[in-house]
Amino acid sequence: MNAATPTEPNDAGSATLTDIAYSRLSDDILSGRLLPDTKLAIEHLRRDYGIGASPLREALSRLAADGLVTVIGQRGFRVAPATVADLRDITRLRILLETEALRESLCSGDEDWEAAVVAAWYRLSKIEPERGQRFPEWEQRNHEFHEALVAACRSPRLLQLRAALYDQHRRYRSIAVHYRSADRDVSGEHEAIYRACLERRIDDACELSRVHIQHTADLVAEVLAANSALPQPARGRGRPRKVAG
Amino acid sequence: MNAATPTEPNDAGSATLTDIAYSRLSDDILSGRLLPDTKLAIEHLRRDYGIGASPLREALSRLAADGLVTVIGQRGFRVAPATVADLRDITRLRILLETEALRESLCSGDEDWEAAVVAAWYRLSKIEPERGQRFPEWEQRNHEFHEALVAACRSPRLLQLRAALYDQHRRYRSIAVHYRSADRDVSGEHEAIYRACLERRIDDACELSRVHIQHTADLVAEVLAANSALPQPARGRGRPRKVAG
DNA sequence: TAAAACATTTTTATCGATATTTTTTTAGTT
């Protein structure tokens, strides 16, 4: 999400509890373990994560700025809501930034970049199913593949924004998967993009990428629309709600 | 910077100390009162602002996610560095987003939008000099004018990102002004944009806007380059450094 | 039965205190 989000000690400062909390919360939200509108009560998080209030609040503040969490003064934090309109909005922006970054990456990618793309593609293609117990792994490699494609783009800020949008988009995908998974030929789309990139067919690559993103979004929107019709419970966190009768 | 950044009580929660700290810090950074790389020591800020450590750290965390501040684990916060390369990067992105938002705004702006634009333009044109003691006021109206132009864009996320980039850009302008001001015909450029917008000459408006932004950035880059050649002192905050001899 | 008023419980935002880490200063060596 952010430029630097260390969880382990490294040259640029050691991992603080805030960093750890940020990573865990971020991951829980992006993977759909924490669904939209879920209340993020400091009290509970403290127990669940074993981290004090201050680092938690700092992490949540960062996430709020990232747009993954909402804050309301005196009323605490919640996972950001998810709506079809917002998904469309995000999708449109993601396409704009992704294609821009891809275009530049294809212009300036050298041999090392190519090698990295080939490697990322290879790893991704080794896990066939989009689902199953190896899903997190697939998700990870999918992420790395898409990142590898744009890695040669020379604009750090563009890459940063693109990454943020990727995350937002991923959250929506995760939410949809949480309800039901749609199957389609993702691998095929990936392969087409892969080929276009290596052959430097810039416009093709951008267009294929656009369609890939849009297609995903449409499927997610469908699932989302079907479920948002239902009355949304004011979700708590883990705490089992009392059921009448 | 953010969707909602209240400083005064409103429907969506009352203003917390965190909000106040955020506003003040944000303003100090964007207006150039806090220069790049300035150390933001909690201890000192506490005295200066009369706000405790926790709200300060939360505000700084948000600013860090916004990219206006850097954090290094165990080594605290600093105002984000400013480099010519980063300015160029930001400029490029800002142009991308600004023109995109403007294009859409021009497509869907109705009569109310027009009226708001006319009003914003009028207010801006009433303060002639770009400098002087009324500079903050001019800056404010400039902001409002540019915001009015894109206000009819229907993508909240795009407007949000655009606003973030505007702020980043403003910071660079402020830094440059801090050293020396460049004079040119800003009003003329503004007027040209204004006319193109009202007459819905979309491509013209975008191009004029692009040039406007790029032109500003080039001037700022010049000032910045001239000054970054000098050895950068490890700036402290207010605390007078001991001068040898 | 519904609404209003009040009392309780829970949670938030914030402060002050503190162990740990970093930075600065001082002293000691080659």
Added chain:
DNA sequence: AACTAAAAAAATATCGATAAAAATGTTTTA
């Protein structure tokens, strides 16, 4: 004078405690 090493000072990250606010539950009133 230029490095190191040790000591002192300052700053950071974090915890626990608490006033204020919000949410929840209960009783009273119409």
